[in-house]
């Protein structure tokens with residue numbers, strides 16, 4: 045009897061909420077050709093191109109908030125190919141969520157200002173190698189490494205203070221690799 049009584053008692057809430065982060069794949073379209081990725085445009089595996097509906101996403105944000113999901117990470121495919129990516133960022137930011145975005149960086153010079161205005165709080169740019177040449181070869185995006193190394197213009201008038209760009213080295217190792225470590229330090 046005691047067993048059943050205790051099993052019906054609601055479990056104590058943990059001192060933290062899970063999950064705190066939700067990754068949202070906003071499109072299955074990508075402009076790159078990374079050899080490790082099924083979204084690569086040259087593999088032609090994605091089928092019909094899909095883009096998250098911005099109105100439906102706005103309706104989902106309060107639900108995520110009620111579920112205590114504090115951080116959203118927008119990803120793809122390549123999220124900057126979503127025609128309403130700024131609206132997605134704005135919906136999440138206005139809903140009080142911290143919004144991160146993972147990108148290959150190709151469209152950042154065009155998009156970074158409006159993303160900042162929309163409330164983007166964290167930016168992650170994937171790198172494939174310490175070598176710009178190797179990185180661009182794998183991505184199939186000539187010039188993308190040079191653009192990433194130079195950085196992106198952000199409007200100075202607003203108080204956007206994102207976390208530093210967080211390069212994600214995917215086909216090499218990490219900061220434990222001395223060549224990657226040098227490459228990352230050169231981007232500070």
Ligand code: SF4
Pocket residue numbers: 074075076077078081082083084085120121122147148183
């Ligand atoms: S940029 Fe990202 S989504 Fe596109 S092919 Fe490369 S790893 Fe895949």
